[in-house]
Amino acid sequence: MNIPDDLKYTREHEWCRLDGGRALVGITDHAQAQLGDIVYVELPDVGDPVKKGESFGVVESTKAVSELFAPLTGKVVEVNSPLSDAPETINEDPYGEGWMIRIELGDVKEVEQLLEGGAYKTFIEEEEG
Amino acid sequence: MPQRTPLHDVHVRAGARMVEFAGWDMPVQYAGILAEHEAVRTRAGLFDVSHMGEVVFRGPGALPALQRLFTNDLARCADGQAQYGCLCRETGGIIDDVVVYRRSAEDLLVCVNASNRAKDHDWLRAHAGDTSVENESEAWAQLALQGPRAQEIAQALTSLRLGSVGTYRFADAEVAGVRCLLARTGYTGEDGFELFCPSADGPRLWGALMEAGQAHGIAPCGLGARDSLRLEMAYRLYGSDMDDSTTPLEAGLAWVVKLDKGEFIGREALVKAKEAGLSRKLVGFTLTDPGIPRHGHAVLQDGKPVGTVTSGTRSPTLGISVGLAYVPPGLAGEGSTFAVDIRGRAAAAKVVKTPFHSKKK
Numbered sequence: 001m002n003i004p005d006d007l008k009y010t011r012e013h014e015w016c017r018l019d020g021g022r023a024l025v026g027i028t029d030h031a032q033a034q035l036g037d038i039v040y041v042e043l044p045d046v047g048d049p050v051k052k053g054e055s056f057g058v059v060e061s062t063k064a065v066s067e068l069f070a071p072l073t074g075k076v077v078e079v080n081s082p083l084s085d086a087p088e089t090i091n092e093d094p095y096g097e098g099w100m101i102r103i104e105l106g107d108v109k110e111v112e113q114l115l116e117g118g119a120y121k122t123f124i125e126e127e128e129g
Numbered sequence: 130m131p132q133r134t135p136l137h138d139v140h141v142r143a144g145a146r147m148v149e150f151a152g153w154d155m156p157v158q159y160a161g162i163l164a165e166h167e168a169v170r171t172r173a174g175l176f177d178v179s180h181m182g183e184v185v186f187r188g189p190g191a192l193p194a195l196q197r198l199f200t201n202d203l204a205r206c207a208d209g210q211a212q213y214g215c216l217c218r219e220t221g222g223i224i225d226d227v228v229v230y231r232r233s234a235e236d237l238l239v240c241v242n243a244s245n246r247a248k249d250h251d252w253l254r255a256h257a258g259d260t261s262v263e264n265e266s267e268a269w270a271q272l273a274l275q276g277p278r279a280q281e282i283a284q285a286l287t288s289l290r291l292g293s294v295g296t297y298r299f300a301d302a303e304v305a306g307v308r309c310l311l312a313r314t315g316y317t318g319e320d321g322f323e324l325f326c327p328s329a330d331g332p333r334l335w336g337a338l339m340e341a342g343q344a345h346g347i348a349p350c351g352l353g354a355r356d357s358l359r360l361e362m363a364y365r366l367y368g369s370d371m372d373d374s375t376t377p378l379e380a381g382l383a384w385v386v387k388l389d390k391g392e393f394i395g396r397e398a399l400v401k402a403k404e405a406g407l408s409r410k411l412v413g414f415t416l417t418d419p420g421i422p423r424h425g426h427a428v429l430q431d432g433k434p435v436g437t438v439t440s441g442t443r444s445p446t447l448g449i450s451v452g453l454a455y456v457p458p459g460l461a462g463e464g465s466t467f468a469v470d471i472r473g474r475a476a477a478a479k480v481v482k483t484p485f486h487s488k489k490k
Binding site: 036037039040042058060061062063065084 | 146157158161162163164166353356357419420421423442443445450472
């Protein structure tokens with residue numbers, strides 16, 4: 001299971017790469033593996049507000065629909081639009097080319113509530129029992 | 130606890146992802162649904178479908194007894210031939226869609242859906258008079274070998290000349306030393322076979338087919354690919370596309386309802402329904418807007434709900450979103466347009482001819 005140390009995580013299996021007042025967001029390697037082949041993705045538009053813990057889009061595999069939950073509150077300043085034509089990129093490179101949105105943070109303190117890699121790994125292990 | 134097929138250990142050891150389906154712990158995928166789907170369309174795939182049930186009618190009254198319970202006409206089915214059709218209630222509602230394998234007029238095997246094993250057996254038994262109706266589901270394992278390479282793979286393991294077994298025909302065969310009922314049937318739209326063998330022999334037969342298929346690029350497949358393959362062919366799935374409240378006429382299965390064959394349960398209601406005209410029809414559609422239709426999404430006309438999506442997916446072969454939906458007859462014609470309510474967004478859809486996918490000859 002690939003859990004890079006330089007990222008932060010949520011219990012909904014999203015990752016964040018923090019960069020000053022901004023954060024790049026995607027879903028984890030574990031999440032993409034659980035979903036299986038991703039065949040469709042629905043992302044917000046640039047300028048849309050997102051709220052921590054609330055849905056900002058969906059990914060769909062052949063069989064199932066899964067909501068994407070915003071790890072932090074803020075405003076969408078960039079969207080990885082090539083994903084709509086190549087959603088399989090999320091499976092192939094979840095932490096790289098498979099990124100989804102970039103957020104301008106509304107409340108930097110929320111970052112403290114995100115999980116470090118080690119804590120996220122423990123969380124997955126507990127979730128899987 | 131969910132039930133397990135005789136192949137359960139084989140799936141777990143091979144690393145399949147297991148999910149509960151209709152009360153069964155089944156593989157949903159091995160390597161991935163798209164890869165498995167592609168293997169079946171271009172080479173071969175092997176499915177464990179032992180969760181399907183087998184109910185057997187035996188004795189001198191077997192054929193007439195089953196004729197009274199089945200919408201298709203078994204008088205037009207030869208010994209060694211299989212026939213698809215429905216079991217209906219008096220109301221015309223579908224109890225199940227099944228395949229009958231006619232071994233003789235006194236020995237017919239009914240292959241039923243996993244979720245309906247007990248319901249079907251109870252119904253058939255209660256309405257078959259003194260004819261012997263046995264639920265043999267526990268005794269059988271069932272494997273589906275599907276894909277353009279299926280025949281080559283199976284031929285290496287049997288002395289039966291497979292070329293002599295036509296579509297929807299079957300024969301007794303010994304495959305890799307396992308005695309089977311081998312039928313040229315399936316649920317994928319590809320050439321292939323369904324092999325019924327004693328439960329205990331299931332793992333051995335699976336192993337032999339996988340080994341013989343290795344050189345042909347065979348893939349072990351789960352229920353995920355089974356579903357996307359059947360949906361590209363617009364094959365109906367009981368419990369999704371039809372149930373006790375829908376008739377075969379509404380479900381687009383009039384071709385397996387032989388109203389002229391003589392009395393059968395449900396016939397009267399279906400004759401009346403046909404005369405009165407249908408209030409809804411199951412149609413195939415594609416989305417012309419982005420999105421994927423799913424079971425339960427509403428069909429909208431002028432913003433109002435007028436029908437329901439029963440199945441939907443992204444077609445792996447075609448790369449477009451396809452689905453089945455019940456719509457009013459006025460929207461059922463090819464080229465009709467409506468919208469599908471996808472999480473509050475109205476996505477445009479168009480009725481198309483089915484199957485969505487057709488094999489290049």
